[in-house]
Amino acid sequence: MISKIAVIGFGNIAKAIITPLLDNKLLDPKNIYCLVNSKKTLESIKQNYKYDVNIFQSNTKEAKIIWECPVKILSVKPQQLNEIIEIKNQKLSDNLIVSVLAGVSINKLRKRFPNHKCIRVVTNVPITIGRGLTGIAWGEEITSDQKIFIKKLFNNSSKVYEFLEDSLDIFLALTSSGPAIIALIIEALSDGGLSGGLQKKLSEELVMEMIIGTIDLIKQSNMTTTELRNMVTSPGGTTISAIRVLEKKSLRSALIESIISARNRSKEFS
Numbered sequence: 001m002i003s004k005i006a007v008i009g010f011g012n013i014a015k016a017i018i019t020p021l022l023d024n025k026l027l028d029p030k031n032i033y034c035l036v037n038s039k040k041t042l043e044s045i046k047q048n049y050k051y052d053v054n055i056f057q058s059n060t061k062e063a064k065i066i067w068e069c070p071v072k073i074l075s076v077k078p079q080q081l082n083e084i085i086e087i088k089n090q091k092l093s094d095n096l097i098v099s100v101l102a103g104v105s106i107n108k109l110r111k112r113f114p115n116h117k118c119i120r121v122v123t124n125v126p127i128t129i130g131r132g133l134t135g136i137a138w139g140e141e142i143t144s145d146q147k148i149f150i151k152k153l154f155n156n157s158s159k160v161y162e163f164l165e166d167s168l169d170i171f172l173a174l175t176s177s178g179p180a181i182i183a184l185i186i187e188a189l190s191d192g193g194l195s196g197g198l199q200k201k202l203s204e205e206l207v208m209e210m211i212i213g214t215i216d217l218i219k220q221s222n223m224t225t226t227e228l229r230n231m232v233t234s235p236g237g238t239t240i241s242a243i244r245v246l247e248k249k250s251l252r253s254a255l256i257e258s259i260i261s262a263r264n265r266s267k268e269f270s
């Protein structure tokens, strides 16, 4: 991978995508052209980022160079999208915008960047530790070579799934909002341990190990979730007692509705 890549908005998610590519030497820092908004962020990246990438502040003359890169990863906040003004590059006929903006449709991107082909990507925060999930919806006229290149950018630190754009909102709800939902469940279960007299830290550790162990067991044994539940739910026992409370409080329905609500909210943005 030798192509020049621009990153419009070199924040948390952009770094999570780019850094492992640099770590694994799939990209060269001198081919990365990053854009940020403030002088403060610019200085901080220059001083603290472990790679010597090209970095510019938006609204400066030099920043225009990013529009000469054939591939641009767009990673500003959705509300900052209107600040990004496309500059047409006469030299390049095949410019790509790869947007990770939550909920912003390909149609909206195409209107904003009429001289680019647009790709919409949804990724999630575990990408920062190389365990992300990435969903990609291709816009029109993306060549198979471009698809291979873009997939390579993401499958270094995440599992990549291709979707029609319609399915990206539900993918986002499950995988991007999911970590917050799981964190809340961990907190709540830990509070259960705390209520029963365990120290908070220990309780949290036990919950997390229990979750990891349960997932590994399901995966390794090829059990269904229902089979696992039946395995640990004995007649008149503690587990059925716990499950009875959860069913009474409609936990299952609350979780289903939470995902649908996140999906609908994502659709509102596009």
Ligand SMILES: NC(=O)c1ccc[n+]([C@@H]2O[C@H](COP(=O)([O-])OP(=O)(O)OC[C@H]3O[C@@H](n4cnc5c(N)ncnc54)[C@H](OP(=O)(O)O)[C@@H]3O)[C@@H](O)[C@H]2O)c1
Pocket (backbone or CB within 6 Å): 008, 009, 010, 011, 012, 013, 014, 035, 036, 037, 038, 039, 041, 042, 058, 075, 076, 077, 078, 080, 083, 084, 100, 101, 102, 122, 123, 124, 125, 176
């Ligand atoms: N967080 C998540 O879980 C998650 C997951 C998947 C996707 N996303 C998407 O990823 C995108 C970025 O999120 P983030 O958490 O990485 O945000 P972030 O850390 O705030 O990064 C945004 C970056 O954009 C820069 N920026 C702002 N205005 C700009 C402009 N006019 N020109 C150039 N750069 C500009 C900011 O620079 P300054 O620091 O100088 O302002 C900052 O470097 C969002 O659209 C979000 O929807 C987030």
